[in-house]
Amino acid sequence: MATPRRSPSEVAHAWRGSSRLFADEPETPTLRDVLRAMGDLRSTVNDMRSDLKTLQEQVAALQQQPPRAQDPHKVPLELSARVRRTHRGLGEELQWRVGLQDSFRSPHNEEVTKAILQAIKDSGESWGPESLLRKACNRFFENLKSQKRHDLEGRTEEVKTRKKLTSRRERLFRRRQMVARDVLDEDDLQYLKGADASLMSDEESGEEDKGTFVVLSPRWRSARLSRILHRCQQALEANGRMGRKPGSSRRRATLNGRFCARDPPAAWEKTNYVDV
Structure with missing residues (x-):
């Protein structure tokens, strides 16, 4: 004998009844909560779209300009991103110490920097002289140290704004x-x-x-x-x-x-x- 089909409302009711066996019933959000969440989401999406449009406009403008010689002393944005990714991939034990009294050239932090430099070199990527790589590492280290200081001072949200x-x-x-x-x-x-x-x-x-x-x-x-x-x-x-x-x-x-x-x-x- 075929099992009778249930309506969508009956299925939803049965699912809610079974879900209560495993979790407490959450508080029902109010309309104001929903509207506020939708407003926040819309704002975030609009900002992302705006940033994407700006990036596309910048790329289009750069494509129309004649190529310029790259400053050998300026850290490229791509290199900064490469350093960030490499540092995060080293594992918890091999991270820079960024306390207020920590120095970029301390023994532990120097070991971390050498590990980053070696990982980038082993990848076969060419970013220029080692002095430029160390400069990119130093810049990211100082950013992390500033973030740590802001956290301790309770100024993280202020700085973000x-x-x-x-x-x-x-x-x-x-x-x-x-x-x-x-x-x-x-x-x-x-x-x-x-x-x-x-x-x-x-x-x-x-x-x-x-x-x-x-x-x-x-x-x-x-x-x-x-x-x-x-x-x-x-x-x-x-x-x-x-x-x-x-x-x-x-x-x-x-x-x-x-x-x-x-x-x-x-x-x-x-x-x-x-x-x-």
Whole structure:
């Protein structure tokens, strides 16, 4: 005799009943919990998409430029990543000690560095002289030491937030530079070339809507630079609506009376970008 088929609701009810035998019934999330989780997820996905678009734009721009000779003293990003992967693959016993009193050249840490260098050499990869490899190791060691210090001081989240804002300013400046040649006259274009990311607004994720950036402009930024940046931003948003690159599709909100708390740059060459 054939077993009668059960409806999807009956199957779900039976599964929930059996699952209670093995685990406590979890608390039912509220609608607000679900919406908050969806907002956080949407914000993360949007940031990842934005970073991917920026990377694609940078690759496209580099492909259009003539090849340049690589600085033999500069650590390539790929080498930094190689050092990180190798260090993590050495095992728990052979990791750098990054306490406040630990030195890069201590006997134990020197043993770790030699193991990393040997592993990279054994792989057959060519990264240049050993001095460049040691420089990459030293840089990663100092980063780990800084992270350890931030953990001890309870500043990990603060530093993470500051780095996120810095990354967003740099990305914003690069994109505006990419459209500047199409919307600015020569004088304004040359004026913008002398600026940098420190003159951009802070973009903070909205508390209620993670998909929106709350824009906090520098109070001290010159009116001319603000006007130029506004024109470039309009071009980015127009590209975003048309599906062109570089573009900007993230919603941006400006709050009246609120400015970022950063001080103006102290470098004398930036005085033309600051209204006192």
